[in-house]
Amino acid sequence: MHRVKVRVVEDALDANTTIAAANRADFDRAGVTVVNLMSAPGAGKTSVLERVLGDLGDVRVGVLEGDVQGSLDADRLASLHVPVVQLNTDGGFGGECHLDANMVRSALPALPLDELDLLIVENVGNLVCPAEFRIGEDARVMVSSVAEGEDKPLKYPLMFRACELVLLNKIDLLPHVDFDVEHFLAHLDAVHPGVEHMAMSARTGEGLAAFRDWLVALGTREEVPA
Amino acid sequence: MHRVKVRVVEDALDANTTIAAANRADFDRAGVTVVNLMSAPGAGKTSVLERVLGDLGDVRVGVLEGDVQGSLDADRLASLHVPVVQLNTDGGFGGECHLDANMVRSALPALPLDELDLLIVENVGNLVCPAEFRIGEDARVMVSSVAEGEDKPLKYPLMFRACELVLLNKIDLLPHVDFDVEHFLAHLDAVHPGVEHMAMSARTGEGLAAFRDWLVALGTREEVPA
Numbered sequence: 001m002h003r004v005k006v007r008v009v010e011d012a013l014d015a016n017t018t019i020a021a022a023n024r025a026d027f028d029r030a031g032v033t034v035v036n037l038m039s040a041p042g043a044g045k046t047s048v049l050e051r052v053l054g055d056l057g058d059v060r061v062g063v064l065e066g067d068v069q070g071s072l073d074a075d076r077l078a079s080l081h082v083p084v085v086q087l088n089t090d091g092g093f094g095g096e097c098h099l100d101a102n103m104v105r106s107a108l109p110a111l112p113l114d115e116l117d118l119l120i121v122e123n124v125g126n127l128v129c130p131a132e133f134r135i136g137e138d139a140r141v142m143v144s145s146v147a148e149g150e151d152k153p154l155k156y157p158l159m160f161r162a163c164e165l166v167l168l169n170k171i172d173l174l175p176h177v178d179f180d181v182e183h184f185l186a187h188l189d190a191v192h193p194g195v196e197h198m199a200m201s202a203r204t205g206e207g208l209a210a211f212r213d214w215l216v217a218l219g220t221r222e223e224v225p226a
Numbered sequence: 227m228h229r230v231k232v233r234v235v236e237d238a239l240d241a242n243t244t245i246a247a248a249n250r251a252d253f254d255r256a257g258v259t260v261v262n263l264m265s266a267p268g269a270g271k272t273s274v275l276e277r278v279l280g281d282l283g284d285v286r287v288g289v290l291e292g293d294v295q296g297s298l299d300a301d302r303l304a305s306l307h308v309p310v311v312q313l314n315t316d317g318g319f320g321g322e323c324h325l326d327a328n329m330v331r332s333a334l335p336a337l338p339l340d341e342l343d344l345l346i347v348e349n350v351g352n353l354v355c356p357a358e359f360r361i362g363e364d365a366r367v368m369v370s371s372v373a374e375g376e377d378k379p380l381k382y383p384l385m386f387r388a389c390e391l392v393l394l395n396k397i398d399l400l401p402h403v404d405f406d407v408e409h410f411l412a413h414l415d416a417v418h419p420g421v422e423h424m425a426m427s428a429r430t431g432e433g434l435a436a437f438r439d440w441l442v443a444l445g446t447r448e449e450v451p452a
Contacts, residue, residue, distance in 0.1 A: 040266050040267040040268060040351070041266040041353045041374055041378060041381070041382065042266060042371070042373060042374025042375045042378060067381060068354055068381065068382060068384070069380075069381065069382075069383060070380055070381060072377055072380060072381060073381075095354065095358065095384060096354075097323055097352060097354035097355045124354065125266070125353065125381070125382075126323060126352055126353070126354060127267045127351065127352070128294060128321065128322075128323035128350065128352060129323045129355075132321065145268070145373065147268065147371065147373030147374075147396065147399070148267055148268025148373075149268045151298055152267060152268060154295075154296055154298060155267070155293060155294065155295065155296060155298060155299075155351070156267065156294060156295075156351075157295060158294075158321060170373065172402070173373070173399065173402055173403070176398070176399055176402050177399070177429075178429070203403075203404070
């Protein structure tokens with residue numbers, strides 16, 4: 001009998017890593033670029049998506065909407081006429097505070113991957129655990145609102161360190177809150193030097209074009225990096 | 227040999243419940259009433275405490291400050307000259323997104339319980355998991371900010387259902403955000419009928435007297451219910 005010695009590496013013990021890689025292979029086969037969108041509750045993930053998803057040119061986009069319960073955000077996005085699949089973490093997953101690779105995998109059959117260029121996964125609102133669970137995404141984007149305070153990069157460093165792009169939302173509130181953008185950016189630079197960031201207001205529309213352009217560039221690139 | 231048959235009940239298997247009860251017994255022996263203060267990141271837990279803890283009359287108050295990392299909030303509260311103990315969840319606990327009974331228990335030796343009437347435990351900023359872990363508290367209070375949106379009770383029902391008091395903070399921002407207080411209260415009533423609530427602004431001071439009175443009443447009551 002031919003015997004194969006399998007070396008067990010630490011990562012292979014991590015079921016999430018294994019399943020994230022399987023998701024990733026499926027996304028690559030379908031040619032879909034995947035964005036994991038994260039934030040605290042109420043930072044404005046859905047509001048930002050409402051503003052940009054209807055205007056991505058030739059990029060065919062879909063959304064996987066993660067919530068503990070309900071479909072309020074999915075209902076809001078449905079009016080944009082993009083495919084939206086709701087994933088609730090309170091059934092069978094024990095009210096989880098984050099999406100993991102297996103939850104995302106359970107939703108893949110409901111997604112028309114072959115008809116998409118870009119998939120946005122809106123994670124559960126939480127600044128801790130979502131940063132610890134890869135789901136097979138190409139890029140991680142987080143939204144931080146000026147109403148949350150300029151200290152957030154220092155208090156939740158893993159989240160700010162885990163993402164490739166930081167969106168500073170609700171800048172229309174700057175005249176009404178104690179938030180110094182320069183302080184925030186200095187804190188951000190302390191935990192994630194050089195990370196790309198954009199300031200915006202989903203309420204007024206200010207600054208959203210840059211994020212829309214960023215998504216279009218991501219959705220139209222030829223090569224999806226492994 | 228005398229044999230005792232121990233009936234294993236489901237709750238006894240839950241280590242958190244067991245340890246929460248042990249904490250509770252210690253708090254009762256010391257005559258300390260304990261408040262578990264919860265919210266999303268940036269809702270204003272620390273700002274509210276800064277406004278009220280220096281002005282509780284004869285009530286001797288201490289704070290257990292829970293954060294994933296750092297001591298920013300504890301440093302802010304130290305200027306109030308109340309005992310503050312920092313508890314970080316990133317060391318030995320794996321970067322937990324909530325406090326649990328065992329973490330709180332690990333901090334008890336650092337707290338001068340016999341010199342306190344009231345202990346405020348400021349939980350990690352998160353609207354999901356903190357609601358699932360009792361820590362031996364008498365009351366659970368949550369803070370929701372108008373900047374987070376009026377839909378939050380529907381999206382995080384367990385948190386809004388788990389608490390005895392809801393503080394609606396940052397009402398000074400009401401003229402600048404799309405937030406209808408009546409809608410919020412209707413959503414709150416849908417998930418937790420009749421729950422006590424107070425509107426306030428830690429920034430302007432509006433509405434804080436009611437919460438201060440609530441804390442004083444809690445800290446001066448003769449009997450601590452089991």
